[in-house]
Amino acid sequence: MLKLYSFLNSICTQKVFITLAEKKQAYDIHLVNLFTNEQFSPEYLKIHPKGVVPALDHDGKIVIESSLICEYLDETFPEPPLVPADAWSKARMRLWSKAVDEHLFEATRELSFSAMFRERMKNLTEEQREGRFRNTGDPIKRARLESTYAEGVESPYVYQGIGEYEIAFAKMEKDLGASGAWLVGKHMTLADINMMPFVARLDYLDLLDVWIKDRPAVLDWWVRVQALESFRTSIPNQLKDGDIADMKAYGSKIRDRVDAHRQHYLKQPKAA
Numbered sequence: 001m002l003k004l005y006s007f008l009n010s011i012c013t014q015k016v017f018i019t020l021a022e023k024k025q026a027y028d029i030h031l032v033n034l035f036t037n038e039q040f041s042p043e044y045l046k047i048h049p050k051g052v053v054p055a056l057d058h059d060g061k062i063v064i065e066s067s068l069i070c071e072y073l074d075e076t077f078p079e080p081p082l083v084p085a086d087a088w089s090k091a092r093m094r095l096w097s098k099a100v101d102e103h104l105f106e107a108t109r110e111l112s113f114s115a116m117f118r119e120r121m122k123n124l125t126e127e128q129r130e131g132r133f134r135n136t137g138d139p140i141k142r143a144r145l146e147s148t149y150a151e152g153v154e155s156p157y158v159y160q161g162i163g164e165y166e167i168a169f170a171k172m173e174k175d176l177g178a179s180g181a182w183l184v185g186k187h188m189t190l191a192d193i194n195m196m197p198f199v200a201r202l203d204y205l206d207l208l209d210v211w212i213k214d215r216p217a218v219l220d221w222w223v224r225v226q227a228l229e230s231f232r233t234s235i236p237n238q239l240k241d242g243d244i245a246d247m248k249a250y251g252s253k254i255r256d257r258v259d260a261h262r263q264h265y266l267k268q269p270k271a272a
Contacts (some may be wrong), residue, residue, distance in 0.1 A: 205251025
């Protein structure tokens, strides 16, 4: 039996949803309310000590970290295969997982926070806000959160995130041009699935074309992704209409500044 501890609009959980849908595996969802800090409850911290989602319970065996969960599911339920068979392609796939985990996750969090969650935190009391900052449990993460709350889209962390997306989309265009329909060869892999929720979040925030309007291979990839049943059932069909409308409304307010920051980033000298 599979049980997934999740939050429906969690970008990390969404790639697990897509993997489960591709594998056609039934599972139970245990929702963890991130807005009420349920992820920091003693009960959930026993499941995931970092206090984040998702976490997978497979017959009492707990698997954490979304990229590892997706690989675990691929090995446990091998059809259809989502990890390439040869070592070279597998390494290339894992480079995409690494880029998502080490760079795009924080970039997306900062962009999302500066656009939307920052406005919601303004409605909290000072004590409630301090509780949110304190519950991060990580001084680096807290510094990023406090900067983005104070400065919004002008935070240096948001600027850094805009640069991280520029790097990722440039690599996507190159890899898709070399391999075809998908990031690692002719078949969809976890490289594509890892990227899907992060590209979708930018789309919902009305920011995606800032990066991809002049990247035809990425545009074509995004059309293919949106046609996948596993994508539709895992992301747009899981979200409420109000959630999607809110993301677009808030994201549109920072769109011009995001574009301006990207243009500034493009003019900066890059390491050879």
